[in-house]
Amino acid sequence: MSDHQGLIVKEVSKSYGNAKVLNEVSFEVKKGEVVALLGENGAGKSTISSIIAGSVNRDSGEMSWKGKDYNPSSPGHAIQNGIGLIHQETRLLKELSVAENVFVGKLITKNGIVDFKTMNKMASEQLKRLGLEISPKQLVKNLKMSSQQQIEIAKALTLNSELLILDEPTSSLGESETKFLFDKIKQLKREGVSFIYISHRLEEIEQIADKIVVLRDGYLVSTYDNANIPINQIAHDMVGRDVDRIFPTIENKFDEEILRVENLNSFDGSFSNINFSINKGEIFGIAGLVGAGRTELVRAICGADKTLSGDIYINNEKIHLRSPQEAIKNGIVMVPEDRKSLGLLLAQSNSQNISISNFDVFLKNGWVWPNDVLSFAQKGIDLMGVKGVPEQNANELSGGNQQKLLISKWISRNPKVLIFDEPTRGIDVGARHSIYQVMKQLSEKGISIIVVSSDLEEVVGLSHRMLILSRGVQKNILTNSENISRVEIMKQATN
Amino acid sequence: MENIITFTKKVFRGTQGTLLGLIILTVFFSLASPYFFSARNFINILDQVTVLGIMALGMTAVIIIGGIDLSVASILALSMMVTGWVWDAFGVPLHYACIIGIFMGSVAGLINGLLISYLRIPAFIATLAMLSAARGLANIFTDGKQIYGFPEWLTNLSVVRHFGFIPVTMLVLISLTIICWVLLKYRKEGRNLYAIGGNPEVARLSGINVKGTTIVVYTISGFLSGIAGVLLTARLNTCVPHAAFTYELDVIAAVVIGGASLNGGVGGIAGTIVGVFIIGVLRNGLNLLGFSPFVQGVVIGAVIVFAVALDTFKKKER
Numbered sequence: 001m002s003d004h005q006g007l008i009v010k011e012v013s014k015s016y017g018n019a020k021v022l023n024e025v026s027f028e029v030k031k032g033e034v035v036a037l038l039g040e041n042g043a044g045k046s047t048i049s050s051i052i053a054g055s056v057n058r059d060s061g062e063m064s065w066k067g068k069d070y071n072p073s074s075p076g077h078a079i080q081n082g083i084g085l086i087h088q089e090t091r092l093l094k095e096l097s098v099a100e101n102v103f104v105g106k107l108i109t110k111n112g113i114v115d116f117k118t119m120n121k122m123a124s125e126q127l128k129r130l131g132l133e134i135s136p137k138q139l140v141k142n143l144k145m146s147s148q149q150q151i152e153i154a155k156a157l158t159l160n161s162e163l164l165i166l167d168e169p170t171s172s173l174g175e176s177e178t179k180f181l182f183d184k185i186k187q188l189k190r191e192g193v194s195f196i197y198i199s200h201r202l203e204e205i206e207q208i209a210d211k212i213v214v215l216r217d218g219y220l221v222s223t224y225d226n227a228n229i230p231i232n233q234i235a236h237d238m239v240g241r242d243v244d245r246i247f248p249t250i251e252n253k254f255d256e257e258i259l260r261v262e263n264l265n266s267f268d269g270s271f272s273n274i275n276f277s278i279n280k281g282e283i284f285g286i287a288g289l290v291g292a293g294r295t296e297l298v299r300a301i302c303g304a305d306k307t308l309s310g311d312i313y314i315n316n317e318k319i320h321l322r323s324p325q326e327a328i329k330n331g332i333v334m335v336p337e338d339r340k341s342l343g344l345l346l347a348q349s350n351s352q353n354i355s356i357s358n359f360d361v362f363l364k365n366g367w368v369w370p371n372d373v374l375s376f377a378q379k380g381i382d383l384m385g386v387k388g389v390p391e392q393n394a395n396e397l398s399g400g401n402q403q404k405l406l407i408s409k410w411i412s413r414n415p416k417v418l419i420f421d422e423p424t425r426g427i428d429v430g431a432r433h434s435i436y437q438v439m440k441q442l443s444e445k446g447i448s449i450i451v452v453s454s455d456l457e458e459v460v461g462l463s464h465r466m467l468i469l470s471r472g473v474q475k476n477i478l479t480n481s482e483n484i485s486r487v488e489i490m491k492q493a494t495n
Numbered sequence: 496m497e498n499i500i501t502f503t504k505k506v507f508r509g510t511q512g513t514l515l516g517l518i519i520l521t522v523f524f525s526l527a528s529p530y531f532f533s534a535r536n537f538i539n540i541l542d543q544v545t546v547l548g549i550m551a552l553g554m555t556a557v558i559i560i561g562g563i564d565l566s567v568a569s570i571l572a573l574s575m576m577v578t579g580w581v582w583d584a585f586g587v588p589l590h591y592a593c594i595i596g597i598f599m600g601s602v603a604g605l606i607n608g609l610l611i612s613y614l615r616i617p618a619f620i621a622t623l624a625m626l627s628a629a630r631g632l633a634n635i636f637t638d639g640k641q642i643y644g645f646p647e648w649l650t651n652l653s654v655v656r657h658f659g660f661i662p663v664t665m666l667v668l669i670s671l672t673i674i675c676w677v678l679l680k681y682r683k684e685g686r687n688l689y690a691i692g693g694n695p696e697v698a699r700l701s702g703i704n705v706k707g708t709t710i711v712v713y714t715i716s717g718f719l720s721g722i723a724g725v726l727l728t729a730r731l732n733t734c735v736p737h738a739a740f741t742y743e744l745d746v747i748a749a750v751v752i753g754g755a756s757l758n759g760g761v762g763g764i765a766g767t768i769v770g771v772f773i774i775g776v777l778r779n780g781l782n783l784l785g786f787s788p789f790v791q792g793v794v795i796g797a798v799i800v801f802a803v804a805l806d807t808f809k810k811k812e813r
Contacts, residue, residue, distance in 0.1 A: 302700075304699075304700055323699070323702075323704070324699055324700045324701070324702055325702040325703070325704060328701075328702040329702075334700070336700060341694070341696065341697075342696055342697060342700060343697060343700075344694075344697060345689075345690055345693035345694055345697055345698075345760065346693070346694075347693060347760060347761075348689065348690075348693050348760060352686070352689065352690070352693075355686075356686070356687070356690045356698070356701050356703070357701035357702050357703075359683045359686070359687075363683055366682055366683040366684070367681055367682065367683075368680075368681050368682060368683055368685075368686050369681065409701075
C-alpha cells in the first residue's frame with residue numbers, strides 16, 4: 001500500500017448483532033497531522049478508535065500503517081506498532097509511582113529484579129520532553145487531574161508511539177491546562193507524531209486540528225481539509241439538522257430573593273468569604289479555572305461538604321446544612337460533576353434512580369408499591385424526554401440521556417435551587433442543546449439555577465449573572481449583557 | 496390457584512435459577528434416598544435450617560448495602576452464653592435472661608455498625624475483630640464451660656409442635672422472613688439499602704442517611720444473631736461457648752447462592768431463603784446418603800462456585 005507514512009483506514013465496517021455501528025468508514029492520518037474525529041455519542045467514534053487501537057476487531061475493510069497492512073490483534077500489538085489510545089477517563093494505577101505507571105506491563109528488569117533506576121531515568125526524559133516538572137518517583141494519586149492525563153501521554157511517548165488517539169482529552173481540564181495540552185500537541189506534531197483528536201468541544205477544534213472527519217450513525221458524513229469551518233456547519237453535519245443557536249435567549253425579571261450565601265468559608269481553604277444571593281428563576285453562573293473552588297463551593301451549598309463558617313438563607317430564613325438530606329428538604333439539589341460516580345446508581349433501574357431521592361414526595365406512609373414507583377418514574381422520564389424505559393438499567397443509557405435522567409430525578413420534586421456542576425461534560429451537541437432548553441424552561445418556571453462549568457462559553461451563554469472565582473476568592477459578580485467580554489472574565493479569573 | 500402462581504412468581508422473581516437448583520436437588524435426593532421425600536424429613540430440614548435462616552436474613556441486608564458480617568456466629572455464641580450465664584449465676588428468670596442475651600447480640604451489632612460508619616474501619620476488618628472478641632467473651636463468662644438444666648418450656652420451643660407440625664422456633668423463622676421480605680421489598684427503608692449498596696456516595700447525595708442506616712443494618716444483624724442464639728439454646732437444651740463455630744461461612748454462602756452480590760446493591764430475602772434451603776437440603780441429603788461432613792463441605796464449596804459462575808454467565812449474556 002504505497003509509501004504513505006501515516007494511517008489509512010479504508011471502508012472499515014463493524015456490527016454488533018444486528019446493529020451496524022460502522023459503515024465503510026474511510027479516512028487517513030498523515031505523519032505529523034492532527035485529525036479531529038467528530039460526531040455525536042453513538043456516531044461510531046469510539047468504535048473506530050478502538051479498532052485502530054486494537055481492542056475491537058473490524059468486520060471488513062482494510063487499514064495500513066506506515067505503508068504496511070495493519071491488523072492489530074490486541075491493544076498490546078497496537079502499542080508495539082506505535083499506536084496508543086488515551087481514554088477520556090485516565091486509567092492510571094493511583095497507588096503506584098509515575099515511572100511504574102509508565103512502564104506497567106513492561107517493567108524493565110535487571111537479573112530478574114525490577115530496575116527502578118533505569119525506569120525513573122527514562123520516564124523522567126519523557127516528562128521533560130513534555131515540559132513537566134514531575135518527579136517519576138511521585139505517586140500518581142498525589143497528582144492533579146490534568147497532570148495525570150499528561151502522564152498518560154508521557155507513557156505513550158515512552159513506548160515510542162507515533163500515533164496517539166486522544167478521547168475527550170480536555171473534558172476535565174480548565175482553560176490554561178487546555179492551552180498547555182495544545183502547546184504539547186503542537187510540539188509533538190513538529191516532532192512527527194500524529195494525532196486523532198476526539199472532542200465534543202467544537203470551539204477548540206479550529207485551534208488544534210489540521211483536518212476534520214465527521215461521523216454520524218456509523219457513516220462518514222464529511223471530511224474537511226482544514227479546520228477553519230464554521231461551528232454551525234460542523235454541528236449541522238453531526239446532528240443532520242440545523243442547530244441555529246447554541247444557547248437559548250433567557251429573559252426574566254427578578255424581584256424575589258430565594259437563596260443567600262453570607263461569608264461562606266470552607267474547611268480546607270478551597271474557597272473563602274463568599275457572598276451572593278440568587279433570585280427566583282435566575283440562572284447564576286460560577287466561572288473560574290479548574291481548582292478555583294467552584295465545585296467545592298456548590299458542594300457546600302448542597303450540603304455535600306461541611307463548611308467552616310458562614311450562613312445560608314432560603315427565602316430569608318437561615319438553614320443549617322449538615323447533610324445533603326437537609327439541603328434537599330430545603331429545596332437545594334445538585335446534578336453533580338461526575339454523573340457516573342456521584343449521580344447515578346449505574347447497575348440499577350431508571351425507576352430506582354428517579355425514585356430514590358423522592359420517596360418523601362410520592363410515597364404514602366413509606367410504602368413502596370411498585371406501581372406508584374413505576375408511574376412516578378415514567379412521569380420523570382417523560383418530563384425530560386429521556387430515551388429509555390423505567391425498567392432499564394441506567395448504564396444502558398447514553399451519556400446525554402443519563403444526564404437527563406439525573407435532571408428529571410431532581411425536577412420531579414420541584415426544587416427551589418437546582419445546581420448544575422459541569423452540566424454538559426462529555427455530552428454531544430444535540431443533547432447539550434436540549435439540556436440548555438431545559439434550564440431555560442426551569443428558569444421560566446421560577447426555579448433558580450446555579451451553573452458551574454469549565455466551558456466559559458457555556459457560563460456566559462446561559463447566565464443572567466456570574467460570580468468569578470480565582471483561587472477560592474470571590475473576584476466579582478457580573479451582570480450579563482451584550483458587551484461582556486470573555487477576555488475580561490478570563491483576566492479576572494486568572495489574577 | 497392462578498393467584499397463588501402469580502404471587503409465587505412475584506416473590507421469586509429473579510431467583511428462578513436458584514429455585515430450579517433447589518428443585519433439582521430435591522428430586523435427586525428423593526430418587527437417591529428412600530428416606531428423603533417424606534413430610535417428617537422436610538420438617539427435619541426446616542428444623543435444621545432455622546438458625547442458619549435467621550442469621551441469613553440479617554446477612555442479606557448487610558450484603559445488600561455492600562458490607563459483610565463475619566461476626567454473626569460469634570455473636571450467636573455470645574448471646575447464648577450471656578443468656579445462660581445470667582440465668583445460672585444470678586438466678587435471673589429465663590425469659591428475662593433470653594431478652595438480655597438478645598440485647599447483648601444487638602449491642603455487639605451496634606458496635607460493628609459504629610466502627611464501620613464512624614471510625615470508617617472496613618466491614619471485613621471490624622466484624623473480623625468482633626468475630627474474635629465476641630467468641631472470646633462467650634468463653635469468658637463460664638470459663639469455657641457449658642450450662643444446662645434449663646426449664647422445660649425452653650426446650651419445648653423447638654420440640655412441641657403446634658397446629659400438629661410446627662414448633663415455635665420455625666414460627667419465629669417464618670415470621671421474621673415475612674417481615675424482612677416486606678421491609679426489603681415494599682418499604683422505603685429497605686429500598687434505600689439497595690441505593691447504598693449501589694453507590695454510597697450517590698445515596699448520600701440523594702438525601703439518604705447512609706451512616707445511620709449502616710448502623711441500623713449491623714445492629715439488626717446482631718439482633719437476629721441474638722435470637723438465633725436463644726433458639727439454638729432451645730434446640731440443644733445447652734449453652735456451649737463454641738456453638739455455631741464457623742457458621743458465618745454457611746450464612747454468607749446461603750446469601751451468595753441466593754443471588755446477592757458482595758459488591759452490594761443486589762440480593763433479596765426470597766433468594767436468600769432458597770439459598771438457605773439449598774444448603775439445608777444438601778447437608779440433609781448427603782447425610783442420608785452416608786457422606787461425611789467433610790464431603791459435605793466440598794460439595795457446598797462446589798455449589799457456591801457453580802451458583803455464582805452461572806449468575807455471572809447469565810449477566811454477561813444479556
